[in-house]
Amino acid sequence: MALVHSNGQLDAQVELYQNAFAVVKAMALKSAMDLRIADAIDHHGGAATLAQVAAELTLHPSKISYLRRLMRTLAVCNVFTIQHPAVGATDEPVYMLTPLSRLLVGSSNLVPFMSMLLHPTIVTPFLGIGQWFQNELPPDQCCVFKQTHGESFWELTSHDTAFDAAFNDAMVSDSNFIVDIVIKEHGDVFQGISSLVDVAGGLGGAAQAISKAFPKVKCIALDLGHVVAKAPSGTLVEYVVGDMFESVPPANAVLLKWVLHDWGHDECVKILKNCRKAIPSRDVGGKVIIIDIVVGADSSDEKKRELHALFDVCLMFLSNGIEREEHEWNKLFLEAGFSSYKIMPVLAHLAPNAIGEDELVYMLTSSSRLLVGSSNNLVSLTSLALLPTMVTSFLVIGKWFHNDLELDQCIFKHTHGLSLWELIDNEATLDTHDHFNYGMGISSLIDIVGGLGAAAQAISKVKCRVLDLGHVIGKAPIGTDMEYISGDMFDNVLPTNVVLLDEWADTEECKKAITSRDIGEKVIIIDMVVRAEPSDLKHKELQALYDMYIMLANGTERDEQQWNKVIFEARFSDYKITSVLGFRSIIKVYP
Ligand SMILES: C[S@@+](CC[C@H](N)C(=O)[O-])C[C@H]1O[C@@H](n2cnc3c(N)ncnc32)[C@H](O)[C@@H]1O
Incomplete structure (x- = not known):
């Protein structure tokens, strides 16, 4: 029964995110138009490899891997299709025009109209x-x-x-x-x-x-x-x-x-x-x-x-x-x-x-139910996707693709002059700060209702410590059983039995904090494992959109091969992935 309940909630959360990330979808389309990707493919007869597209667009070489991610998002959104090589073949995937992107090429194309809809002067009032x-x-x-x-x-x-x-x-x-x-x-x-x-x-x-x-x-x-x-x-x-x-x-x-x-x-x-x-x-x-x-x-x-x-x-x-x-x-x-x-x-x-307006009755759906209630609602987390600081970064992606990555690093820094972490640390930007930290905290909803009730209960009986940067710990609630430690995960993670890594985190220092699998020590990662062909189209779309969103701050969503590389390079012995959290997974990593 609990599992049915949580599956419903996780599906609702996927839908909620899809709505919030509609802005990422729109911005991916804007980038494609700014960069004239459809024209580049059209010049190659309607089908081109990534290298051919990049050469046509005269992108800075440091941005090629980002173009691959943008193309994946656009393919999921049906702007282009990807034809993968046959198993065992060494050919590159080929990107092709769809009926939708055919409207973006030729002499009477719809690029001027679509670009107007996504013009910064039009987009900013919505914020x-x-x-x-x-x-x-x-x-x-x-x-x-x-x-x-x-x-x-x-x-x-x-x-x-x-x-x-x-x-x-x-x-x-x-x-x-x-x-x-x-x-x-x-x-x-x-x-x-x-x-x-x-x-x-x-x-x-x-x-x-x-x-x-x-x-x-x-x-x-x-x-x-x-x-x-x-x-x-x-x-x-x-x-x-x-x-x-x-x-x-x-x-x-x-x-x-x-x-x-x-x-x-x-x-x-x-x-x-x-x-x-x-x-x-x-x-x-x-x-x-x-x-x-x-x-x-x-x-x-x-x-x-x-x-x-x-x-x-x-x-x-x-x-x-x-x-x-x-x-x-x-x-x-x-x-x-x-x-x-x-x-x-x-x-x-x-x-x-x-029908007159007064006869209509508006009702909550399963996804809008996640926006109500005094605790554990997903308003902050959803708002994070739509924060003006994030959306305005998307408006300049086209230009960013042509610059040297070394010079302006990620899209976020290119727009705001500071990295996301530096901006969150800045007292003047409390709005971003609060949305970010509160939103991240609330993601624990998933642990509690995700069919892991027993684990969540166990967590409350375990001695829990939270490590984060000083300015975040400075805002931690008081009167809980939790011990809050100010620190930098790239410098040192304190010795413990289990390390829980939520999104946005990395594994490097965690290996040193735990030593033996025999006594149950492990790192638990809650993050996305991008699947090549998830059976559910909604998940596939959300994975690609999330990856594009996180690209703003130079983050990346990893497929299993990439996780495998990170985990073994940090010299862990083994890992196990459990896909139980809607679009996210639990990865248990053993020393
Ligand atoms: C949404 S556009 C439509 C243009 C055109 N009918 C089309 O569909 O391509 C609205 C047009 O109304 C024009 N406009 C606004 N106020 C006007 C007025 N008082 N008299 C005449 N044209 C006006 C604007 O300059 C603009 O060209």
Whole structure:
């Protein structure tokens, strides 16, 4: 019974970590785009060895082993696939493009759009969400983006030329991709139109694609002055400076692609009213074409459901925008004076969902249950993965790969000028310090509920000493049976029967602390043993993501071969691995 309970908890913990490490997944993708790994593989005909990728990327040779680890993470996340050589063959593994990474190569690739989603200006506001929720919403309904940057998204794009260029290019890449599909699958929507105005059309990516496919349609792109000033010349599209809240130039049809989701209800009604004034009646072909998300559409597709929710929350934090369900769209259209509408399932299928918010009941899942309770909850440990100090390090990985490792050591030091341990030791960074130490302490939950109840009881009867650096021991709780010793594991580990090594630790000095297997002396390591092909995909993903995370501080997750090397080099005689802790294992090491 106890085992069933703990297995459930360990599975829930894997799921919890997977959610926290979604940020690592996103940052691995960002690194692949910054380094242009997909292009490097594409140049080799869609399949390349690590050496070929590295040569193509002109990485510093000291970073090659890190590239291998990044590639493993990307393969687990389905960005690339790895083709391993046949057993016994001496060939190198080959990395290949997947349907996903094929979208990152070629002339109309999605790199500008994906890079915008992971741009530091977009990512950093997410780190302040908790604080934003606690404060009163200011009268100007300032969103998290404005709280972080001191100005709204559109205010920032109006003067930050580099960010504005990145944003406009991102929108063009999305338009090239999706409007092409709209034209192929629903081209009839543009039939019979003689003129079209792409309202808030940016650099006119959509208008250009439409005018190419339908040369008889006169296409106009309307946007703010600073955007139109950068519009390309020599196209069939006419660019017009204007404000959609004031007026929209007359045309047969109006296109609103990914515009209305940026605005609240009243603003959308205003924009739609101006669009309505710009078009003729329905009898002569007047219409507004909206390309946007309908939340709840195809709710049986879990991936789309998740993506709709993520887009909505992203807009909420970035621009006070909203992704709408069909009934919300309906309300907008009626208030703006339109007579009817039709939804075409290009990006999502229609599935009306009219449940009011107050009827929904939110419940804990097995993984969120690990975040509640006064003791032994995993909040600190999970927060550790998402600490701003960690996330900001990920934002510079692309650049780090090109430098000499000797010069800036690990990614963390490259970003913060201090190693993780030096930063934790720094009194000024209490947040990191507390999360780290409290989070590490709480990992003992696993020992207690992990089917090892008897062992945990035994531990409480055993004389236990804790060795750590002075600044950590300085914060140790008082009134426990534990003896806390300040020391450096690289200098000396005190003689004892059993040494318990949790994550982040090393084995060197431990051998000296214990001497004889006959009297039960051993080192117990609680850590990850990376398995080449774990049967469970979730474990496989988590192992790779954890390895990438720990790479920030120059750590590494080891497979059994690497553990074997460390253990025998420290002159232990034997070891035994027991995989009982979800994604982690117990390794008993004997003198
Ligand atoms: C999310 S982008 C969409 C661009 C384009 N429709 C697309 O999908 O590629 C929103 C656009 O709205 C424009 N915009 C913001 N406020 C505007 C206004 N008051 N009048 C006209 N355009 C505006 C921005 O400059 C930006 O180009």
